[in-house]
Amino acid sequence: MENEPALYSCPGHRRRARARTRCLLAVIAATSACGAPASDRHPESAPTAVRIVDDFGDTLRLAQPAAHVVSLNPVTTEAIFALGAGARLVGRSRWDSSPDAARQVPDLGDGLQPNIEAVLAARPDLVVLYAAAANRAAAAAFRRAGVQTLALRTDRVADLARVLHALGLALGDTTAAASVADSVQRSLDAVRAMPRRTRPVSVFWHAWDAPVITIGAGSYLDELVVAAGARNVFGDMAQPSPQVTLESVVQRNPDYVLAGPRAARRLRADARWQAVPAVRAGRILVVDTSLVGRPGVRMGEAARALRLLIDSAAGVRP
Amino acid sequence: MTRARWSLLFVALALAGVAGLTLGPVRIGLGGVLRALAGAGDIQTVGIVRDLRLARVVLAVITGAGLGMSGAALQGTLRNALAEPYLLGVSGGAAVGAVLAVVAGVSAPGALPLAAFAGAAGAVALVLLIARAARGRADPRVLLMAGVVVGAFANAAIMVLLAGAGEGTVRNALWWMMGSVSGADWRTIGWLSVYATAAGVALVAVARDVDLLALGEDAAAGLGVRVADATRRIFLLAALLAAITVAGAGLVGFVGLVVPALARALGARRAREVLLASAVVGAALVVGADVVARTVRAPAELPLGAVTAIVGVPFFLMRLRRTA
Numbered sequence: 001m002e003n004e005p006a007l008y009s010c011p012g013h014r015r016r017a018r019a020r021t022r023c024l025l026a027v028i029a030a031t032s033a034c035g036a037p038a039s040d041r042h043p044e045s046a047p048t049a050v051r052i053v054d055d056f057g058d059t060l061r062l063a064q065p066a067a068h069v070v071s072l073n074p075v076t077t078e079a080i081f082a083l084g085a086g087a088r089l090v091g092r093s094r095w096d097s098s099p100d101a102a103r104q105v106p107d108l109g110d111g112l113q114p115n116i117e118a119v120l121a122a123r124p125d126l127v128v129l130y131a132a133a134a135n136r137a138a139a140a141a142f143r144r145a146g147v148q149t150l151a152l153r154t155d156r157v158a159d160l161a162r163v164l165h166a167l168g169l170a171l172g173d174t175t176a177a178a179s180v181a182d183s184v185q186r187s188l189d190a191v192r193a194m195p196r197r198t199r200p201v202s203v204f205w206h207a208w209d210a211p212v213i214t215i216g217a218g219s220y221l222d223e224l225v226v227a228a229g230a231r232n233v234f235g236d237m238a239q240p241s242p243q244v245t246l247e248s249v250v251q252r253n254p255d256y257v258l259a260g261p262r263a264a265r266r267l268r269a270d271a272r273w274q275a276v277p278a279v280r281a282g283r284i285l286v287v288d289t290s291l292v293g294r295p296g297v298r299m300g301e302a303a304r305a306l307r308l309l310i311d312s313a314a315g316v317r318p
Numbered sequence: 319m320t321r322a323r324w325s326l327l328f329v330a331l332a333l334a335g336v337a338g339l340t341l342g343p344v345r346i347g348l349g350g351v352l353r354a355l356a357g358a359g360d361i362q363t364v365g366i367v368r369d370l371r372l373a374r375v376v377l378a379v380i381t382g383a384g385l386g387m388s389g390a391a392l393q394g395t396l397r398n399a400l401a402e403p404y405l406l407g408v409s410g411g412a413a414v415g416a417v418l419a420v421v422a423g424v425s426a427p428g429a430l431p432l433a434a435f436a437g438a439a440g441a442v443a444l445v446l447l448i449a450r451a452a453r454g455r456a457d458p459r460v461l462l463m464a465g466v467v468v469g470a471f472a473n474a475a476i477m478v479l480l481a482g483a484g485e486g487t488v489r490n491a492l493w494w495m496m497g498s499v500s501g502a503d504w505r506t507i508g509w510l511s512v513y514a515t516a517a518g519v520a521l522v523a524v525a526r527d528v529d530l531l532a533l534g535e536d537a538a539a540g541l542g543v544r545v546a547d548a549t550r551r552i553f554l555l556a557a558l559l560a561a562i563t564v565a566g567a568g569l570v571g572f573v574g575l576v577v578p579a580l581a582r583a584l585g586a587r588r589a590r591e592v593l594l595a596s597a598v599v600g601a602a603l604v605v606g607a608d609v610v611a612r613t614v615r616a617p618a619e620l621p622l623g624a625v626t627a628i629v630g631v632p633f634f635l636m637r638l639r640r641t642a
Contacts, residue, residue, distance in 0.1 A: 152435050208486075211493050211619060233499055234617075245500070248617030251343040252363065272373070272503055275365030 048206050050169050055131035055137055056151040065172025066126035066148070070119050072111035073130040075154040075296040077102050080128075081166055082180050082297045085171045091122040098290065098298070116141045126150060126170060137252035154295055157223045157239070160184060164297075180297060187300025191307050201314055202231045203285075204278070206263050207241060209270075212249065215243045220295040228306040230256075250275050256313060258306075260289040285309050319585045325597045327584070331379075335603035338375040339367060341613055346612050369504070376620075377502035378608045379601040380514050381567040382577070389560040389574025390581065390592045391521055392456035395552050396527040398461060402574030403438075403560035406465035409571070410472030411441020412557075417476050417491055421483050428509045429593060434561035437472075442557045444468050476603055497623025499608050503609040510566045512611020517558040521593060524551060528589035572630020573600055579637065603629075 025227045057198055070091035071077040077096040080086060093111030096102050099183045108122060109115045119127060119142070127142050129135045131151035139149045142292045150170055161181045168177025182243040205221055208214040215221040216237035225232045233252040234242060259267060264286045267273045274280045289310065292302040339351050344366055346354065353359045354367035368449035385403065392401040392408075403409045415437020416430055424433065476495070480488050494501075527548040530538040535545050563570065580603075581595035604622070607629070611620040 029425065208489060209579045210490050211498065212500075231352040237617075242618055245612050245619045247366060247612075248343040250366055250370070251617075270503070275369055276363060277362055280361070280365075 016093065020192055035220075041046070049284060050172070052166050052169050054149070054151045054166065055153045056136060058139060058143070058149060058150075058151065059127075060148050060150050060170065062126070062148060066124075066170050068122070068124045069126045069128060070122055070124040071096070071128040071170070072108070072114050072126065072154070073121070073154060074111075075160075075294050076096065076128045076130075076152060076163065076167065077105070078294075078296045078298070079160075079167055079180070080171070083164070083167060083171055083173055083176045085173065086172065089125055091119060098296075099292060114138050116145075120145055120147065128152065128167070128170075130154060154218050155218075157188070157227075157295055157299060160295055160297070160299065184297055184300050188227060188303055191300065191303040194229065194307060197229055197311075197314065199314075200231060201229070201256065202233050202252075202254045203256045203258050204233050204249055204252070204276075206257055206259035206267065209263065209266065211243045211244050213241050213243050214249075216240055221292070222301070224292060224303055224306055225258075227303040228310055230306075230310055246272060246275070250277075254278050255283065256310065257284045258287050259284055261286050283313065285313055319587075319591055320587070324595075327595060327602070331598055331602040334602045334609070335375055335379075336607035337609045338605050339371050341609055343617055344369060358540055373504060373507060374499050374608060374612075376507055377499040377510070377566055378605040380507070380510050381499060381563040381570055382573060382600035382602065382604030383518065384514050384559040384598035385562040385570060385573040385604070386416035386577035386581070386596035386598075387518055387521055387593050388556040388563075389600075390578040390589070390596040391528060391552050391556040391559075392574070393530050393578050394589050394592065395533070395549060395556075396461060397532055399579065400462060400575065400634070402572070403556065404569065404574060405462060405469070405634075406445055406586070407441045407468030407472060408438050408445075408465075408557050408560045409564050409569050410469040411444070412438035412561040413495060413569055414472045414475045414479075415440075415561070416565055417479050420487065420491065421479050431510060431513050431565035433560050434565040435558050438557035438561040438564070439554060440554050441468050441472065444471075446553070488616065493621070494568040495623075496621030497568040497626070498611070498619070498621055499567045499604075500612070500619060502566075502606070506566060509545050510562050514559065514562045517555050517562065518597065521552070521555045521559070522590060524555070524586070525590035525593055528552060528593075533591070534537070567622065570604065570626050572626050572634060573604060575637070576630050576633050577603060579633070 030075055052060040054060055055272050067088055068090045069080065070089050071080055071089060072093040074093070074096040077089065077092045078098050081099050082087060089105045091108040092102055093107045093114070094109055095111060095302060106122060108118045111130055112132060116138060124147055127149045129139055129149055129151045131153040135151060139151050142149045150166060152166060153159055154163055160223045164177040164181045165174065168174040203225055205215045205225065207215060214234045215232060216239045217235050218238055219240035222235055233254045234244060255278060257276065258268065264284050267279055267284060278284070290306060291298060291305060336348070340346065346363055346367065349361060350363060351367050355372070357364060375589045375617055389402040392403065392406065393399055412434035415436040418437070419430055419433035434487055445461065445464045445468050448467060449461050452460045474532055477493070527543055530541050530543045531545065531548060539545050577596045577600040580599050581592050584595060586592040586595040607625045608622055611622045611625045612621060
C-alpha cells in the first residue's frame with residue numbers, strides 16, 4: 001500500500017520528477033474506471049480478474065491489469081514496450097537498453113538477484129523476473145512484501161510466445177500479445193523459408209575468449225544460426241553455452257567465425273586464434289550483439305540480419 | 319640425489335612435455351609434431367603445435383617450476399613442510415595486485431607480474447606480522463592460520479574490486495582465479511620467463527642461506543648469517559616466483575606443497591638440490607595436470623587449479639596428520 005499521505009498530492013521528494021511521474025500514473029489508474037485513457041488499451045472496459053501460473057510455478061492473481069510494472073529482464077522489458085505498455089514501466093534492470101525508450105525507465109540495478117529494496121521503492125504492483133534459480137529468493141521476497149511477481153523463462157525461440165501471452169494477460173491486452181507473437185513468428189518463418197544454400201555453411205559462435213565459450217544445442221543462438229540456414233559446429237553439445245578448448249575450434253574447422261565487434265578485433269590480433277583457418281583467412285563475421293543477443297520480439301529481424309550477413313560473405317567466397 | 323634420479327626427473331618432464339604436444343582434439347603424430355616444431359608442414363598444424371600446445375606447455379613449465387621453487391624456499395626457511403604460496407596467502411596477495419592492475423586498466427604483459435609481485439610481497443609481510451604478533455613464527459599452525467586469514471582477506475578484496483567492474487572483467491577474473499594456462503601466448507611467456515629466470519637464479523644463489531636458516535635462527539646467526547636480511551630476501555624471491563605464476567596462470571594451488579616433498583622423497587637434501595629438483599618436478603606436474611585439464615572433458619576444459627587441488631588436498635591432509 002502507498003504510504004504517502006494522499007494519492008493526489010505529491011509529497012516533497014528528492015527525486016521530484018520521478019515521484020511526480022508515479023503520482024501521475026496513480027491518478028491514471030484511479031481514474032481509469034471512469035473512462036479508459038488513450039495511452040492504455042484495455043480490450044474490455046470492466047476490470048477482469050487474471051490468474052497466471054508462471055515459470056516458477058507461482059500463481060499470479062490480479063484483480064485488474066498491472067499498472068506499475070518493474071521488468072528486470074531485457075526480453076520482457078522490450079516485449080512490454082512492443083505491447084504498447086511501456087508507459088506502465090516504473091523500473092527496469094541495468095541491462096535493458098532496447099527499445100531506446102527503455103533507457104528513460106529508471107534503472108534499478110541487476111536483473112539476477114535484484115536489489116529488493118530498490119525495486120520496492122519504485123512501488124510496482126507487478127515485478128517481472130527472469131525465471132532463473134538465482135531469482136527464486138527475490139520472487140519470494142517480493143510476494144512477502146505484497147507485490148505480485150511473474151517469473152518468465154526467456155531462453156529459447158519457443159519461450160517468446162508464452163512470455164508474450166503471460167505479459168498480455170497481466171497487462172490486460174491479450175489481443176496485442178497475440179498480434180506481436182504472430183508477427184514475430186511470421187518474420188522468423190520468412191527467414192526459414194529463404195532458399196537453401198547450394199553449399200552448407202558451418203559457423204563457430206564466439207561468445208567469450210578467456211575461457212573460450214561458444215553456443216551449444218540448448219541455446220537460442222543455436223536456433224538462430226539454424227534459422228539463418230547455417231550449422232553451428234558445436235551444435236552437438238547439450239549445454240547452452242559450453243566452454244571449449246581453442247584447439248577443438250581448429251579441429252571443427254568452421255567456415256566462419258561469428259563474433260561481436262570488439263571480440264572480432266581481439267581475434268584478428270591474437271596469434272593463437274590464427275590457428276583457426278577461418279580466422280587466418282579473415283572469415284570473421286561481425287554480428288550486431290545488441291540485436292542478436294536475446295530471444296526477444298526482434299528475433300525475426302535478428303535471424304534475417306544473420307542470414308544476410310552469412311549470405312553476403314558466402315557470396316563473395318571463391 | 320643420484321644421477322639416476324635426476325635422469326628420472328628429466329625423463330618424467332620430457333614425457334609430460336611429449337604428452338602436452340601430442341595429445342589434443344586434432345590428431346597429430348609425434349613425427350608431425352616434430353616437423354611442426356621445426357616450422358615444416360601445413361600452416362594450421364604449425365599453428366596448433368607452436369601457438370596452442372607448445373605455448374601451454376612452456377607456460378605450465380614456468381608455472382610449475384616457479385611454484386615448486388617458491389614452495390621449497392618457504393618450506394626450508396620456515397622449517398615447515400606445510401608452507402606453500404597458496405596456503406600462505408601469497409598467491410592471494412598476488413591475485414589482488416593483478417586484479418587491481420586489470421581493473422585500473424593496466425594490461426601490459428610486463429606490468430602484470432610486477433603488480434602481482436607487489437601484492438604478493440604485501441601478503442608475505444602481513445602473514446609474518448600476524449604470526450609475529452601471535453609470537454608463533456616457528457609454529458606451523460599459527461603461520462597457516464595467518465596465511466588463511468590473509469588469503470580470505472585477499473579474496474574479499476578481489477570481490478570488492480570486481481563488484482564495480484564490468485561483466486567481462488568479472489568473467490575473465492573468475493576464470494583466471496581458478497587457474498589455467500589456456501591463455502598462454504608468446505609475448506606474455508617472454509616477459510614471465512625473464513622474471514622467472516632472474517628470480518630462480520637468485521634463489522639458487524642464496525640456497526646456502528636457506529640451508530643455514532633451516533638449522534634454526536640462532537644456529538644460522540652463529541654461522542654468520544644475518545638472519546633478518548636473509549629471511550626477507552628469500553621470502554621476497556619466493557613471493558616474486560609465486561607472483562609470476564599467478565600473473566601467467568592465475569591461482570594454481572597445492573603445487574608448492576606437493577612438489578618439494580616429492581623432491582625430498584627422491585633424495586634431495588641440500589636446499590640447492592631441493593630447489594632445482596622442485597623446479598623440474600613442479601614443471602612436470604603442472605604440464606601433466608594441464609594435459610588432464612584439457613583432455614578429460616574434451617572439448618571442454620577443466621580449470622587447472624581444480625586438477626592440482628584434487629591431487630593436492632589429500633596430500634595436504636596426509637602431511638598435516640604427520641606434522642600434528
